[in-house]
Amino acid sequence: MELNERKQLAELLFPNIKYNRDYYEKMYPERKLKDGAMVTRYGPSPTGSVHLGNLFSAFCDMVYARQSGGVFFLRIEDTDQKRAVDGGIDNITGVLKGFSILPNEGYSYGGEYGPYLQSERTEIYQTYVKDLIIQGYAYPCFITEEEAAAIRQEQELSKVKIGIYGSYAVDRDLSLEEIKQRLNEKKDYVIRLKSPGNSKNEIEIIDCIKGKMKLPEYDMDLILLKKDGTPTYHLAHVIDDHLMHTTHVIRGDEWVASLPIHYQLFDILGFEKPKYAHIAPITIKDSETGTIRKLSKRKDLWAGAKYYEENGIPIEALHLYLATIANTNFEEWYLNNQDKKIEDFHFSFDKQAIGGTSFDEAKLVNICKTYFSRKSGEEVFDETLKYALKFDPEYSELLKSNKEDMIKFLNVEKDSDRPRKDISKYSDVKEEFSYAIDELFTKENYSKYDGNKEFSVSLIREYVNNVLDLSVSNEEWFNGVKEFAVKNGYAASPKEYKQNPSDFKGHVGDICEALRVMVTGRTKSPDLFSIVKILGKTKVLNRISMYENYLNK
RNA sequence: GGUCUGUUGGUGAAGUGGCUUAACACACCACCCUCUCAAGGUGGCAUUCACGGGUUCGAACCCCGUACAGACUACCA
DSSP states (O other), X not given: OOHHHHHHHHXXXXXXXXXXXXXXXXXXXXXXXXXXXXXXXXXXXXXXXXXXXXXHHHHHHHHHHHHTTOEEEEOBOOOOGGGOOTTHHHHHHHHHHHTTOOOSEETTTBOTTOXXXXXXOHHHHHHHHHHHHHHTSEEEEOOOHHHHHHHHHHHHHTTOOOSSOGGGOTXXXXXXXXXXXXXXXXXOOEEEEOOOOOTTSEEEEEETTTEEEEEEOOOSOOEEEOTTSOBOHHHHHHHHHHHTTOSEEEEEGGGGGGHHHHHHHHHHHTOOOOEEEEEOOEEEEOTTTOOEEEOOTTTOGGGBHHHHHHHTOOHHHHHHHHHHHHXXXXXXXXXXXXXXXXXXXXXOGGGSXXXXXXXXXXXXXXXHHXXXXXXXXXXXXXXXXXXXXXXXXXXXXXXXXXXXXXXXXXXXXXXXXXXXXXXXXXXXXXXXXTTTOGGGOOGGGGGGOOOOOOOOHHHHHHHHXXXXXXXXXXXXXXXXXXXXXXXXXXXXXXXXXXXXXXXXSOBHHHHHHXXXXXXXXXXXXXXXXXXXXXXXXXXXXXXXXXXXXXXXX
């Protein structure tokens, strides 16, 4: 087809496209950013579901843009209406906000390079495709979906590469007359790329994370525009990331196989290519099959973004975990720089895992525990209250009315250089500090006691009434317990007891254990004297009576 | 089937030709500290880096083959 025929064809196919590509090139000028600033983007499809992998990818986008003084924008890739789910887009923006993964431009954030909804950019894509038709790089193809499926089947049988290319691309060289005729018959058509590639050629690709790769050149007549005039992902990606001046395309590595397509598209359209960074998926070893697979929202509790919110996993702790899997040297850095923040760490692509990153639940839990151990009682209280207001309103009321004491409980053993690590999520607080709030402490708590000893109520009552002094130091307190123990025929230390067990009724630890069980309902607790001090004598005596009732029930 | 990519202890992994008798963290076990637990301390936990061959004075690191695993191979993204 001659140039003037191609021009006719372009007008025939796109009568409503008024502008040419220069119009858009001028509309979206180069960004004015400092050298080395990265422009990244997160491009979810509007299904609305967000899982850990999405969060991870968006987290990487944010972190690289932020540390380079660049831009991280949000673009909704909704070119396929079949994937749209009601409220899906709002859910995505909501989840991102909820997890403090904040774009500084894009859908719902505004910016100069919009619209950031691909469904609103159809004219832009068509403008470029129209130009491609004029240049002879694209053509209308009338092969129906059924016909394509048949071709595919035939190719499978004859073990030949699957797709529309070479002799299978029957509409490639249709004359203008033939096309007009089919158009008059109102036949459906798609716009395909007239691929100039040859799969025998190799192209070298340098991925920021995976390094050098050699892939065969793309030689298929890819669909650019679907029959509804809407672009495929490939076309939309290339045009958008060019116009929006993305410098680094960070995306899941399921896309590496499409890289030759994208390279070819960039070349044909005369665009400068961005750099690519393909991140490995977060995987997990399937407990049933033993194989490694991507996280699945249906099978893995931890996969869905909701899980973290509902269970009260702190956002910052999740960020720490994502940073840990993003850069393999982050964990050690953080351990040695405990006073620093994630923002202080320099992320780099070559410290990013090439293969799959396995999800390590135990590690996440540990990171969370460390996070909590470094927070003050006040901070833990505030955050827990915020969580409870949303997921446990009843508990939130109790927290509010017990604020002062609760903070004291949360602060027990905080001032030491080895703070406790017994909470890994906000929802743990209620259970872990079950003894802290009087309204929640009933004699039922004793049924959770995991030992089988029965303690002497009168002995402990005597101790509390006659010996316990809340004004002394921890050391003096313990000495007092020892004295009381000895006076009542108990050994002053477990060691002493072990040497001659028959000489004693037990040892000082047994007295403590009895008091601990009566006061907290369990055999394990943070520092006992601290707890007793916060409760005060009256409440302690109350609990002793409660225990007595429990025994006599 | 084809094309790419990966494979290091119980787990996440460091490691890119000699400082590796394989880091670090988590988990686990033992002991210590100790009124319980948590925390902390000390030690243990891969004689070996999927397997086979090659290059090299020297290989977990480079090359080839095999096995296994993953991704892609849509008018989905």
